[in-house]
Amino acid sequence: MDKKLVKLxxxxxxxxxxxxxxxxxxxxxxxxxxxxxxxxxxxxxxxKTREDxxxxxxxxxxxxxxxxxxxxxxxxxxxxxxxxERVAGYDLMLDLLAYADKHGLSCYFLGAxxxxxxxxxSKVKEKYxxxxxxxxxxxxxxxxxxxxxxxxxxxxPDLIFVALGxxxxxxWITQHMDKFTKGLFMGVGGSFDVLAx
Ligand code: UDP
Numbered sequence: 001m002d003k004k005l006v007k008l009x010x011x012x013x014x015x016x017x018x019x020x021x022x023x024x025x026x027x028x029x030x031x032x033x034x035x036x037x038x039x040x041x042x043x044x045x046x047x048k049t050r051e052d053x054x055x056x057x058x059x060x061x062x063x064x065x066x067x068x069x070x071x072x073x074x075x076x077x078x079x080x081x082x083x084x085e086r087v088a089g090y091d092l093m094l095d096l097l098a099y100a101d102k103h104g105l106s107c108y109f110l111g112a113x114x115x116x117x118x119x120x121x122s123k124v125k126e127k128y129x130x131x132x133x134x135x136x137x138x139x140x141x142x143x144x145x146x147x148x149x150x151x152x153x154x155x156x157p158d159l160i161f162v163a164l165g166x167x168x169x170x171x172w173i174t175q176h177m178d179k180f181t182k183g184l185f186m187g188v189g190g191s192f193d194v195l196a197x
Contacts (some may be wrong), residue, residue, distance in 0.1 A: 003064075006081045009046055011059065013067045013076070018087045022095055025064065026184065030105065030158060033182040037061060037173055040068040040089030040187070045166055058170040066092065090191045093161060096184070097128050100159055106132035108152050110172075111139035111163030112192035119196040139164045149176045159184045163192040 003025075005012040014021065029036045039045070039062040049056035059065065066087045067073060076083040100107050109120060117138045124131065134157035141148050143164070152160060153176075160183050162169040169187035177185055 006076050006079070006083050008072065008075050008079065009050060010056075011041060011046055011049060011065055013041070013072065013083060014064050015067075015076075015081075015083045017084050018092065018095070021064065021066070021087065022092075022099070026096065027099060029063075030099065030103075030184055033158070035177065035180060035182055036063050036184045037177060038064045038066060038092070038184065038186040039170065040066045040087065040092060040189075041072070042069040042089075043071040046072070048166060052167070055167045055170065058167065058174045061174050089186075089188055090194055093186065093188050093191050093195075096159060096186070097124065097131060101128035101131040104130055104132055105158040106134040106156070107159045107161065108134040108155055108157040109136040109161050109163075109192065110148070110152060111137075111161075111169065111188075112196070113140070114138040116193055116196045120192045123195055123197065134158075139168075143168055143172045143175060149179060152176075153179045156181075157183055159186070161186055161188050161192075163188045163190070165189060 004015045006015045039059050049059050067083050068089050070086055073083050073086050117136055121136050134155035162173055164172055173185045
């Protein structure tokens, strides 16, 4: 599937409506058990890539860099390459959870404070009862810790939501993705806190 891209500050954003990104790209990738890495980049993330070359490399490894923020859409308009719509990371996560629920896919939830992570998992069980819980762990550990990545990889999840904040979540994903045979990896920032309520 060809990707329509708009480059802003050297970050190639995918220019596609959320429903098309899901239907044409992310759901098929899940169905085929393909590995996939999604960054939902807000202006803060873009600014961080300007200050930190190694972080920029981690972001640019993503299969899809999604425009998460009105500021990104506005910048694309000023550049006369208008991005179709803002795709909020939180909304994308909810759509993916609903798809996992519908198809019995397994999800791992890595990140946030321990009590938030626990609350999030009970919310997910309540709202998405047919989703398989591969596992979960709070986000306060060293990203080099092999026991955490082994636990996640051994649970063989279809989706791995990583809420460690930036740059830790992108660092964890890019450092460890090659230890997995499948999985949609997505950094979700503060989304566990929001869903946990
Ligand atoms: N977080 C974490 N481990 C850390 C730092 C942050 O699990 O070492 C979690 C934090 O609890 C929150 C999420 O990452 O659930 C997003 O954190 P923050 O708002 O600081 O990051 P940002 O969204 O600004 O990148």
